[in-house]
């Protein structure tokens with residue numbers, strides 16, 4: 001196949017909230033597919049808040065993105081040319097393809113063939129992809145969550161948070177969410193089945209509101225937001241409570257030295273609280289089993305998800321920047337080319 005292909009790269013290091021001007025398009029010739037390689041066209045590309053932590057020049061849980069490098073992200077793609085024994089033309093894959101129109105690969109890294117077509121394709125990089133797996137392994141492996149416990153989830157309407165809350169309900173937990181705005185809060189209660197929701201943008205005393213929603217305290221805090229929230233909730237943790245550090249969306253735009261710290265660390269002693277983070281790819285061997293269970297739940301209608309779509313390659317930076325203004329309602333995906341019939 002000849003022609004050119006486009007990708008979005010990092011134009012300058014991001015300072016504070018990301019802006020579309022931080023990114024630039026590169027157009028390069030499509031390279032020939034050699035033996036042992038395949039070429040796939042990107043259908044859906046994701047924008048992920050966690051990517052922000054790699055865009056200011058320092059390493060985080062992923063290495064810093066160098067200037068000019070293609071922005072990371074997950075994608076669903078269709079193989080359109082193959083000289084690889086394990087990939088045939090027409091195969092659909094979920095991968096960490098990044099913000100690019102085509103992926104040329106030897107198959108090394110994260111490539112998952114999509115064979116279960118009961119759910120929308122975008123689910124494989126959403127509720128069944130890294131966000132959903134973060135929820136599953138954060139709750140099951142890291143928190144060891146149990147029936148009867150109280151789970152508090154922050155950024156609860158996002159793909160990680162909404163999935164974590166619903167898995168908590170399936171485990172028999174009492175689930176409380178913190179989210180911004182009436183639309184997200186109503187969806188969490190009415191659709192996702194959360195027991196209580198706190199709209200943090202509407203509360204003048206957020207600590208009191210969370211306490212009122214969790215009158216017996218919190219067994220598991222599943223935090224997607226960052227230090228100020230963790231510190232706020234630590235005094236509410238019950239004996240042997242667990243704090244799952246999933247993400248830090250409120251802190252990613254702030255230099256480390258200016259981020260809030262934790263003051264209530266005495267609770268780790270008095271209440272034997274454990275705090276642990278996760279990098280979801282540590283659990284990759286368990287993805288298939290978790291995805292199979294969750295796909296069944298989606299197919300039977302008992303696991304809800306929200307996908308918000310953007311049309312066209314040009315929209316990737318704008319879709320990403322809006323995550324930090326709370327604009328997304330669920331998983332944001334950008335469509336780069338049509339789904340196969």
Ligand SMILES: NC(=O)c1ccc[n+]([C@@H]2O[C@H](COP(=O)([O-])OP(=O)(O)OC[C@H]3O[C@@H](n4cnc5c(N)ncnc54)[C@H](OP(=O)(O)O)[C@@H]3O)[C@@H](O)[C@H]2O)c1
Nearest residue numbers: 050155158159160179180224247248249250278279280326
């Ligand atoms: N550890 C891992 O392996 C792993 C893997 C994947 C994702 N993650 C993390 O999981 C977290 C959630 O990811 P997601 O994909 O589901 O995204 P998400 O929760 O939808 O993130 C965007 C949302 O974050 C909230 N937000 C933005 N700025 C905020 C602020 N300053 N304070 C409080 N909330 C703010 C907004 O929701 P509201 O309108 O409700 O404020 C916004 O819509 C992220 O922090 C991500 O980095 C971790």
